[in-house]
Amino acid sequence: MNRSLAPAAVLCLASLLPCPILPQQTASTPPRLPKDPAALLKSAWQENGLHGPDVQPWHVHATWTDVDQKGQATSTGTWEEWWAGENKYKISYISGSFQQNLFVTDHGVFATGSADAPNWEFELIQHAVISPIPDPQRLSKSAWHGNRQKRGQIEITCASQFALPPLPSLGAPHSGDQYCFADELPALRVYVSDDEEMSTDSLVRFQGRYLARRIRVLQTGLPETDIALDQVERIPSVADEDFAPPQGAVPATAVLISRSAFINKRIGGKPPEYPDKAKAERMSGAVLLEVTIRSDGSVTDVQALTGPPLLQKSAVKAVSTWRYQPYQIAGTPVGVRTRVRIIYTLGG
Numbered sequence: 001m002n003r004s005l006a007p008a009a010v011l012c013l014a015s016l017l018p019c020p021i022l023p024q025q026t027a028s029t030p031p032r033l034p035k036d037p038a039a040l041l042k043s044a045w046q047e048n049g050l051h052g053p054d055v056q057p058w059h060v061h062a063t064w065t066d067v068d069q070k071g072q073a074t075s076t077g078t079w080e081e082w083w084a085g086e087n088k089y090k091i092s093y094i095s096g097s098f099q100q101n102l103f104v105t106d107h108g109v110f111a112t113g114s115a116d117a118p119n120w121e122f123e124l125i126q127h128a129v130i131s132p133i134p135d136p137q138r139l140s141k142s143a144w145h146g147n148r149q150k151r152g153q154i155e156i157t158c159a160s161q162f163a164l165p166p167l168p169s170l171g172a173p174h175s176g177d178q179y180c181f182a183d184e185l186p187a188l189r190v191y192v193s194d195d196e197e198m199s200t201d202s203l204v205r206f207q208g209r210y211l212a213r214r215i216r217v218l219q220t221g222l223p224e225t226d227i228a229l230d231q232v233e234r235i236p237s238v239a240d241e242d243f244a245p246p247q248g249a250v251p252a253t254a255v256l257i258s259r260s261a262f263i264n265k266r267i268g269g270k271p272p273e274y275p276d277k278a279k280a281e282r283m284s285g286a287v288l289l290e291v292t293i294r295s296d297g298s299v300t301d302v303q304a305l306t307g308p309p310l311l312q313k314s315a316v317k318a319v320s321t322w323r324y325q326p327y328q329i330a331g332t333p334v335g336v337r338t339r340v341r342i343i344y345t346l347g348g
Contacts, residue, residue, distance in 0.1 A: 050078060066224070067223055087106045089243065095118070
């Protein structure tokens with residue numbers, strides 16, 4: 001992909017610049033960046049997003065827009081969530097003719113409106129706002145490397161699964177993720193994987209954590225997605241009836257879940273085979289798939305989104321045989337719609 005991310009912008013901290021859309025809060029001085037990359041990721045996980053045992057009930061509203069190569073908006077949607085606990089939250093998804101309200105309770109997950117899983121752009125918002133950095137316990141156990149580099153005029157510090165001094169170009173063959181930070185603060189500014197690049201801008205502190213008001217996501221072969229965090233606020237009081245599914249709500253058939261939630265959760269299935277023709281042509285790269293994992297852990301409805309066609313067929317065939325530990329919400333197995341990335345790399 002030839003579109004490059006803009007240089008990381010100045011942090012929009014409540015203590016430095018006015019951020020009228022989001023509440024200004026007094027917070028203790030955030031910790032500086034640890035030198036050890038594993039410690040850096042742990043600190044960043046604690047300092048970014050809206051998760052953790054000390055988070056108070058909150059309400060968030062955001063908008064996403066897909067933009068084509070000509071800079072024209074092709075689709076848009078809004079995501080709104082009210083959260084009061086691990087099994088007490090509700091989400092509103094609206095995009096075009098699609099509309100769904102999801103209710104997570106101690107008794108399961110229920111939905112009104114569409115029975116289908118929402119567009120994947122909604123998961124991008126959920127991931128970028130609530131948990132932009134996965135729980136370190138879910139990250140790869142491979143060695144992490146630390147490095148410093150320049151992004152435009154900004155010095156950034158990165159924790160990487162691969163020992164490369166510069167940020168790789170999107171789509172370049174490598175086999176790991178990279179999380180980068182700026183201004184000596186553990187606020188995520190850039191995330192890079194084989195098929196995705198995310199940058200954040202206009203950061204604020206909310207409940208002692210960093211949130212980005214502007215997020216840009218580039219995915220190989222897919223439209224650019226721009227995310228605007230319009231509103232975030234505390235919920236001053238929680239009433240159970242505000243989170244109860246209304247009459248007519250039905251059990252949800254599939255919910256959107258980030259692929260990071262399934263790291264080390266696969267328990268069966270065949271590995272992908274490297275096609276002989278792809279080997280002969282020295283073809284490598286990543287294949288991005290969208291799949292449904294049923295409540296029993298089996299995989300269905302596998303769709304290749306990006307990647308070389310020769311490798312897509314191999315990836316679809318293999319992943320269709322995979323089996324996972326069932327994903328549970330409130331102790332109940334549920335079907336999920338998620339993404340899987342398969343990396344094909346030739347030896348020297």
